[in-house]
Amino acid sequence: DQQVKQNSPSLSVQEGRISILNCDYTNSMFDYFLWYKKYPAEGPTFLISISSIKDKNEDGRFTVFLNKSAKHLSLHIVPSQPGDSAVYFCAATGGTSYGKLTFGQGTILTVHP
Amino acid sequence: GAGVSQTPSNKVTEKGKYVELRCDPISGHTALYWYRQSLGQGPEFLIYFQGTGAADDSGLPNDRFFAVRPEGSVSTLKIQRTERGDSAVYLCASSPGQGSTEAFFGQGTRLTVV
Numbered sequence: 001d002q003q004v005k006q007n008s009p010s011l012s013v014q015e016g017r018i019s020i021l022n023c024d025y026t027n028s029m030f031d032y033f034l035w036y037k038k039y040p041a042e043g044p045t046f047l048i049s050i051s052s053i054k055d056k057n058e059d060g061r062f063t064v065f066l067n068k069s070a071k072h073l074s075l076h077i078v079p080s081q082p083g084d085s086a087v088y089f090c091a092a093t094g095g096t097s098y099g100k101l102t103f104g105q106g107t108i109l110t111v112h113p
Numbered sequence: 114g115a116g117v118s119q120t121p122s123n124k125v126t127e128k129g130k131y132v133e134l135r136c137d138p139i140s141g142h143t144a145l146y147w148y149r150q151s152l153g154q155g156p157e158f159l160i161y162f163q164g165t166g167a168a169d170d171s172g173l174p175n176d177r178f179f180a181v182r183p184e185g186s187v188s189t190l191k192i193q194r195t196e197r198g199d200s201a202v203y204l205c206a207s208s209p210g211q212g213s214t215e216a217f218f219g220q221g222t223r224l225t226v227v
Contacts, residue, residue, distance in 0.1 A: 004155075032214050043117070043204055043218030044156065089155050093214055099144060100169055101216065103155030 003027045004092050006104035013111050019077040021107050023090030026071065031094035034101065035064060035075050038087045047088075048075070080111045115139070117219035119205050125225045126195055134190040134222045138207030145188050146216060147180055148204040156204055162188060163210075195226045 005024045013019045023033075031052040036044035050057040050064045050073065057064050063076045077084055087108050091101040118137040126132050138145050143164055148156035158172040162182045170180075177195075182188040192199055202223050206216035 006155075009153075034214065036218075041220065043206075043220045045218070046215050049214065091155075099208065099214060099216075100146070100158050100161050100172075101148075101156070101214075102158065103148075105153070105155050 001026075002105075003030075004090055004102050004104040006088075006090055006107050008107050009105070010108040010110070013080045013109065015082055015111055015113050016079045019075075019080045019084065019109055019111065021075040021077075021088050021090075021109065023073045023075075023104050024071060025073075025092050027092070027094075027102070028071070029095030030092035030102070032092070033064070033066060033073050034091045034093075035062075036089045036091060036103075038089060038106070044089055052094075077109075080109075082111045082113050085109055085111050117205055117207050117217055119203075119219035119222050121222060122220065123223045123225075125227060128195060128197060128226055130195055132192050132195055132224065134192075134203050134205075134224070136188045136190070136205030136207075136219060138186065138188070138205070139217055140186075141209070142207035142217075143185065143210045144208040144216075145182060146206040146208075147188070147190050148206065150202045150204055150221070152201075159190070192224075195224075197226045200224055200226045 034049040035047040038044045087106045090104040145162040147159040150156045161169040165185045177193045202221040204221045206218045208216045
């Protein structure tokens with residue numbers, strides 16, 4: 001049972017445009033959500049997070065939106081840069097297993113110059 | 114070092130052999146996690162330590178897998194009688210303490226069982 005889903009395996013965007021990565025979850029106990037970025041042969045690195053008490057969190061070019069009623073979150077990158085090309089993972093935690101992360105399958109983002 | 118360190122970075126072993134994977138967390142981090150990532154998938158939780166004890170081992174797939182953290186710092190993931198299906202990247206992460214949600218990951222150990 002995939003509790004966190006990223007339905008788009010890949011996304012291709014032109015440099016300077018907006019990248020929108022989507023994530024859906026099913027477990028209503030999740031109350032904290034994170035995005036990680038991963039380059040080949042490296043471990044995931046934390047990008048941005050959001051608590052369920054908020055619906056938006058912004059950090060520079062990165063903004064995460066949370067729609068609790070739809071159990072959906074998205075990561076917006078504006079403007080996209082070629083160095084943003086990586087695999088992006090959505091992760092969630094909450095309830096009695098706080099700290100243990102449940103990850104989505106990942107979306108490969110390619111930003112073309 | 115400044116980050117989470119995992120050794121070896123690559124390990125090739127024969128089916129049926131025993132392997133140990135090591136993780137050195139960030140100094141002072143009390144929480145330590147092991148995840149497994151198969152090709153095309155996201156990391157999958159295996160086990161979580163708070164200090165020396167395993168707080169949650171619900172992700173270990175079977176009794177061939179075992180992990181220890183005897184002094185609350187370095188951790189070793191042990192896999193007995195390896196199978197080809199165990200081939201994956203094994204990721205370790207640490208965080209400052211219980212309830213800390215931002216985990217810092219190592220680069221992983223790529224295990225290949227032939």
